[in-house]
Amino acid sequence: MEEIVRRSILLVSVADQEAIASCWRHGADAVVLDLGDEVPETAKPQARAQVREATSTARRGGAEVFVRINRELAHADLEASAWPGLTGIALPSPQVAADVRDAAEILAAMEQQHGIPVGSLQLFLLLGTAKGVWNVRELIYASPRVTSVALDGTQLCRTLGVLPRADFDPFPYAAGRLVIECTAARVQPVGISHPVSLVPRLLSAEEIHGLAERGRNMGFKGAICPHPSWVEPCNRAFTPTLEQVEFYREVRRLFGEGVARGSASVPMNGRMLDVPVDERAKKMITLWERCQRRDGEKATALQSHSG
Amino acid sequence: MGKRRVVRSGLMMPINSKRFVAASWTRNADSLDYDLEDSVPQAQKAYARSIVRETLPIAKLGGARVSVRINCATPEPDLEASVWPPLEMISHTKTESPDQIRHIDALITRLERQRGVRPGAVEINAMIETAQGIAHCYEIAASSPRIRHFSGGGGYDMSLDLGVEMFVGFDQFFYGKGECELAARALGLEPGISVFMPDVSGSVMDSEATYARAVANRKAGGRSGGGLHPNVVEPQNRGLTPPPEEVEEARQVLAFFRELDATGGAQGALDGKTVDRYEAARAEELLEWAAACAEKDSYKARMREQTLAHQKSEQSNPQAP
Structure with a gap:
């Protein structure tokens, strides 16, 4: 299989209508429409109602489109998002193979119901717990749908009670493990260097470029961009000059x-x-x-x- | 076994390069590593195999350990060509599963029997150069008693597999190297230690940088090295051999602890430094290692002299058989 080019993965909340309206203009290789943490509980039903429309908006710039679902609300979220045009879903914090298999099973059902080619919807795993990092190999092999795995440093800080600090990277082992296991299994490792891996911040394009380049030299092949300004420097950093x-x-x-x-x-x-x-x-x-x-x-x- | 293997420096060269091979025994390397793999072009592989048997004795002219690096895609013909006396080690490249090692172990065992090589004499160096190899490093390291030293997880092949640059100013291989070292130590094998020191040139012949790296590795417990250029042989021999002042210090520590032990003490201070049984064990290991290095150096010197004397007598008496 040819390696995918997925250098910049722009994260946009479905509840943020302005951001959705312009998300296709930034040159991102992929857009992740968030139904998860960035959407307040009360806004979720409305966000679900808008996600199909948002998917076609996001595709206008040629980006692949993923929807980040809530693992506990997977069925409702997927019912709303899995329509032709969707590349796949981003699964937050899977911990054991069954978490991945459960999601894959719902995807298979949706493909049948919504007229999507069988087996085409992909899984993008976001690792945010120690258990998920430890079990990364079984998570990857749990389904052939898995194509990308990202280290979610912000979430790891939360679940492990680590205070994010700018002068110290608490997760070099986790990053190393993710890169090696993904590369061994021929799926895409996604991440960026400390410190923005822990606390996403607005920095100059050159600063983001430097950190993404460092990420590339750690073995990552693309980065999740919490802000459109990250897209261009990430595209550049993950492309050979x-x-x-x-x-x-x-x-x-x-x-x-x-x-x-x-x-x-x-x-x-x-x-x-x-x-x-x-x-x-x-x-x-x-x-x-x-x-x-x-x-x-x-x-x-x-x-x-x-x- | 008792006797400690001393491989502070190595020199890897394409076996089909006549000039390098002919001079290899004069380089004072602890190990000479003749390559059938990536430095030999595909069109020359068959020729390269055909000269292994006559090449191996060249290494012994200077008292070096002799090894052959084989292709992971063609272990059968490569081993057929290589397992002859005085071969001491086979390096298996890009190892990704324990089955590959079990397979070559069985082949080596058969060839040793057929060709009068002492059973078990040929060591296996299972090289870990891919992410897949790192993911299975423990099972690989445990797959054969012929594996006595185990390391890997860095280098050009690794950078190729991960898509990272080689000389980036930080240790992009630390996870893989760490996994391999941990597997080695957990299995009681000799680990490879390579302390990270930024390198921007990527030069294979920088003797000063090599010396600094060898000293740092020795202080971190490293005992072995290797290389691609004659310039890095001496600095590694020197850097991985304990200098006289450290040997003397170790003697004092050991003598002090033995006296302490004899009088029922467990811990004392020598020149302001704590000495206990761990410090004593460290000193003992250092003395053992220094002695093994000295022995290897004198063995190599003896072999070289013998060879030179022999060559001289042949020159003055060309009629001799």
Whole structure:
């Protein structure tokens, strides 16, 4: 399966009508429409009534659309959200495989009832408890619908009673575990670096870019954006830069020459190029091409709706 | 076993590179690692296999431990080609499951029997270079008694699998390295220790940085190293060998504790530092390690001299058989 390009995942409350009306204009690869924590209990029925409409609004810019549901209200939330055009649902704080299987079962039923291709709705897991982090492998393998898993640092702080601090990252092990298990299972690890992983804040685009880039070098492939201003720097951080692409092309050229001479161990400025270095170059160039393609799709969608 | 394995430095090279291989025994590396894997182009694999048997003895000319790094996709032909005396270790790349190791263990056992290699002499180095490998590192480390040293979770293959850059100024591999070290220690295997030190150049021949890293690793309990360039052999040998002042200090600590112990004490102070049985055990290990290093160094020197003398006599007497 080709790796998905899901660099920026914009979170928008369904109850925030202004935000919903403009959520398709920010260039996000994916939009998560929230029926969960950001929607007050009393506003939930109305939000449910609006979610189908919000889904088609969110799609105008070519974004994939997920709905974050309330796990305890899964049935009602899914009844309202699972319609053609939805990419999948974001499942908050699953802890054991049964949590994932339960959600997958409801999705299967909705696909039948609402005329959605069977097996197409995806699951985006948001890990917010220690138990979920510990069980991440069984959560991923609980359903083939799982395509992305995010570390929800804010929620982890709440459930573990950790006071979020700017000078100290309490979750390097959790992030490492999530990245390794997701990569091993070939699903997408989602996250950003401390400190905004704990307390989302408005920072300059360059600051967000730096933290997202650090996240990429921890092994994350995309980040959840609590604010539209995060989208552009996240898209940028999770896309190889032109300089990198040029560097990787040079690596491939030198290595190719070496192989033609009969050596797969080629020096380049004190570094040694061998098969994994070349493979990595190839992978990064392919990723860059896929990102270009995704950006093209979004630009086309945006244009057709901005006329 | 009793005797402690000393592999402070290693030199990995493509086995099909005649120039590197011919000079390899003069480099004073504790281990020489001949590669059949990623540094050998696909078109040369068959040729590379055909020269393993005649290459292995070259390592012994300088007293190095000799190993072959094989391809995880072709273990059968690679092992057929490699398990000959004096082979001491097989490195299995990109290990992802214990079954891969059990499979090569069985093959090695058969080849040892057929080819007069002492049973169990060939160690397995199960290299962990992918997320899948880390996810199964404990079962892998436990999969064969031929595994005596276990480490992994970093390096170029890992960066490829995770899609991260290599030299980023923080330890992007700490989880994987930690899992592997923990598995090694839980199973009583020798762990690989690589203390994180920022590296922006990625140079494989920076001897000063290598020395600093080797010292830091030794202080964190590390005893082994490896490398790709002759420049990093000496700094690793030096950095992983306890310097004379530390050896002397360890002697004093041990003598002090033995006296304390003999008089019924459990804890005392020497030059303002607490000495107890943990400190004494540490000192003892350091002395043991220093002695093993000295022994390895003199063994290598002896082998090199022998080889040089032999070559000289052959030159002056070309008729000799």
